[in-house]
Amino acid sequence: MSEPSPVIADTGSLRDLYGEPGETAARKIQDRLDAHCRRFIALSPFLTIASTSETGTDCSPRGDAPGFVHVVDDKTLMLPDRRGNNILDTLQNVLARPEVGLLFFVPGLNETLRVNGRARIVTDPAVLQSMAIKGTIVPSSAMEIAVDQVYFHCGRSILRADLWNPGKKVGRDAFPTLGVVLADQIAGVDAGATDKRLEAAYTTNLY
Known part of the structure; x- marks a missing residue:
C-alpha cells in the first residue's frame, strides 16, 4: 500500500487541523x-x-x-x-x-x-x-x-x-442476495440452497 502524504501522526497536528471541541x-x-x-x-x-x-x-x-x-x-x-x-x-x-x-x-x-x-x-x-x-x-x-x-x-x-427517509430505501434488486455473494466468495457454495436456508432461518428460526 502506498503511503499517502502528508500524514497526521500526533495529537498536536490533529488539533491544529480541527481545533478544540466546543x-x-x-x-x-x-x-x-x-x-x-x-x-x-x-x-x-x-x-x-x-x-x-x-x-x-x-x-x-x-x-x-x-x-x-x-x-x-x-x-x-x-x-x-x-x-x-x-x-x-x-x-x-x-x-x-x-x-x-x-x-x-x-x-x-x-x-x-x-x-x-x-x-x-x-x-x-x-x-x-x-x-x-x-x-x-x-x-x-x-x-x-x-x-x-x-x-x-x-x-x-x-x-x-x-x-x-423512506424514499431512500434501496430496492432488493439493487444488490445480490447473500446466497449469491457467498457463492461468489466461497468455492462450493450453492447460491439457491443458501438463500433457501437463510429465508427459513429468517422466517421460522429467528430466535
Missing part, C-alpha cells in the same frame, strides 16, 4: 445513565457493539424489540445474546478484553447514544429468563456492561445520510 461537547460525557439515556435505550431496537482482542477489532449489530437492552441501574446494562452464527467474535473478544463501545439508534430520531464500558458474560438463569422472548425463548447468555462513559451524539451523520 464547551458543551467537551462537557457532555457522563459517567452514568440519567433519565434521558434510559428513555433512549428503552426506545432503541438496534445498536452496534465494538470490541477488541489481541487478534483484532470487531463491530457487530444487535437488534430486537425496543427496550431489549435492560437498564439494571444507572451504571449497568444487560444485553441479551440472541441466536446468531456462533462465530462469537464479540463474546470471545470480551473474554480477552472487557472494554466495549455501544452505539444506540432509534428509528426516526437523528441523535444516537454512545456508551463505553466493560462487559462480562453472565448465565444466571433468572437474568436470562427476564429477557426471554414470549417467556420461553431464553438467550444463551447476556453481557453485563458496567458503564464508564455515556453521551449523546449529534444528528449530523444521520441527517447527511438521510437515513430515515
Whole structure:
C-alpha cells in the first residue's frame, strides 16, 4: 500500500487541523445513565457493539424489540445474546478484553447514544429468563456492561445520510442476495440452497 502524504501522526497536528471541541461537547460525557439515556435505550431496537482482542477489532449489530437492552441501574446494562452464527467474535473478544463501545439508534430520531464500558458474560438463569422472548425463548447468555462513559451524539451523520427517509430505501434488486455473494466468495457454495436456508432461518428460526 502506498503511503499517502502528508500524514497526521500526533495529537498536536490533529488539533491544529480541527481545533478544540466546543464547551458543551467537551462537557457532555457522563459517567452514568440519567433519565434521558434510559428513555433512549428503552426506545432503541438496534445498536452496534465494538470490541477488541489481541487478534483484532470487531463491530457487530444487535437488534430486537425496543427496550431489549435492560437498564439494571444507572451504571449497568444487560444485553441479551440472541441466536446468531456462533462465530462469537464479540463474546470471545470480551473474554480477552472487557472494554466495549455501544452505539444506540432509534428509528426516526437523528441523535444516537454512545456508551463505553466493560462487559462480562453472565448465565444466571433468572437474568436470562427476564429477557426471554414470549417467556420461553431464553438467550444463551447476556453481557453485563458496567458503564464508564455515556453521551449523546449529534444528528449530523444521520441527517447527511438521510437515513430515515423512506424514499431512500434501496430496492432488493439493487444488490445480490447473500446466497449469491457467498457463492461468489466461497468455492462450493450453492447460491439457491443458501438463500433457501437463510429465508427459513429468517422466517421460522429467528430466535
